[in-house]
Amino acid sequence: MKGGRPVTTTPPASTAPSTAVQPAASVPPAEGPLVETRGLSKLFRVGSSRIAALNNVDLTVPRGSFTAIVGTSGSGKSTLLNMLAGLEKPTAGEVYVAGQPLHRFSEAQLVAYRRQQVGFIFQSFNLLPTLTALDNVALPLSFQGMPKARRRARARAVLTQLGLGQHLHHKPTQLSGGQQQRVGIARALAVNPTIVFADEPTGNLDSRTAERILTLFRNVIARYNQTWIMVTHDQHIASFADTVVSIGDGRITGIHTNTTPEPGARS
Numbered sequence: 001m002k003g004g005r006p007v008t009t010t011p012p013a014s015t016a017p018s019t020a021v022q023p024a025a026s027v028p029p030a031e032g033p034l035v036e037t038r039g040l041s042k043l044f045r046v047g048s049s050r051i052a053a054l055n056n057v058d059l060t061v062p063r064g065s066f067t068a069i070v071g072t073s074g075s076g077k078s079t080l081l082n083m084l085a086g087l088e089k090p091t092a093g094e095v096y097v098a099g100q101p102l103h104r105f106s107e108a109q110l111v112a113y114r115r116q117q118v119g120f121i122f123q124s125f126n127l128l129p130t131l132t133a134l135d136n137v138a139l140p141l142s143f144q145g146m147p148k149a150r151r152r153a154r155a156r157a158v159l160t161q162l163g164l165g166q167h168l169h170h171k172p173t174q175l176s177g178g179q180q181q182r183v184g185i186a187r188a189l190a191v192n193p194t195i196v197f198a199d200e201p202t203g204n205l206d207s208r209t210a211e212r213i214l215t216l217f218r219n220v221i222a223r224y225n226q227t228w229i230m231v232t233h234d235q236h237i238a239s240f241a242d243t244v245v246s247i248g249d250g251r252i253t254g255i256h257t258n259t260t261p262e263p264g265a266r267s
C-alpha cells in the first residue's frame, strides 16, 4: 500500500507509557493535506430513480485538524464519511487520504486501509457486550496481528490515559454512556490511526456528557497531533471543531473556521 502512516502520534514521554500509541512502523515525513477529494460524486440507483448523494465535492482537510461535517438528514454526510473511510467507492471523482488514492484501491486494499489506518467512533459505541473494556480495545489490534501480551498492554495504557484505569475489566453494561464512549475513543486510538472518523459520536449522550466527550476529543487531537472528522446534524456539536463543513443535497454549501471555540471546548 502506498503512503504508509504519516501522522506522528507519539505521546509525550513524560505522560504516556511507551505501549500506548507509538507508531507501529517508521513514519515518512508528513506533507500536504491529509485528505483531498476532487469532484467526488456518488450516485445511487433505486429502481428507475437516481439519487445524487454526493455531487462534485472538493474538500481539503489539513493534518492535525478537527473537522465537522454538518447537514440535515439526507444531505450526504454519511456518504461522504463512508467514502473517506474506504467503506464505499465513489461513482466519480478522486479521494486521497495521506496521498493514497482510495478511489483506485481494490477491496483488499480498502480492508487493509480500514484496519491499519482508520479509527472509527460510533453513535451507539458499538462495543461487544460480552467483552470487557480492555478486550474491546485490544480486539482491533488482533486484526493487525499484534501478539496478545502487547495488545493488552497497549489497550491498558490507552484506557488508563483516558481515565478508565479503574474500569478495565468492566463490561459495557457496567459503564455509563460517557464511559462507554471513552472506551470507543480508546479503541479508535489503540490502532494508532492515520485518521479518525466519528459518526454522531455524542448522539446517545446527555448534553453535559456530550460536551465533556467533545472536550476530550479536542485534547486527544492536540496531544497526538491527529486528524479527526466528525459527522453531526447539530450545529452546537459542530462548533467544537476547528472547521465546519456544511453540506446540503450532496454539495458543500459552506466552510467555516471556528476562531472563537465553544466555551469549554478548549482546555
Ligand SMILES: Nc1ncnc2c1ncn2[C@@H]1O[C@H](COP(=O)(O)OP(=O)(O)OP(=O)(O)O)[C@@H](O)[C@H]1O
Binding pocket: 044, 045, 046, 051, 052, 053, 071, 072, 073, 074, 075, 076, 077, 078, 079, 080, 233
Ligand atoms: N445505499 C443507498 N441506496 C440508495 N440511496 C442511498 C443509499 N445511501 C444513501 N442514500 C441516499 O443518499 C442521500 C444521502 O444519504 P446520507 O445517508 O449520506 O445522508 P446523511 O446526511 O448522512 O443523513 P442522516 O443524517 O439521516 O444519516 C439520501 O437521499 C439517501 O436516501
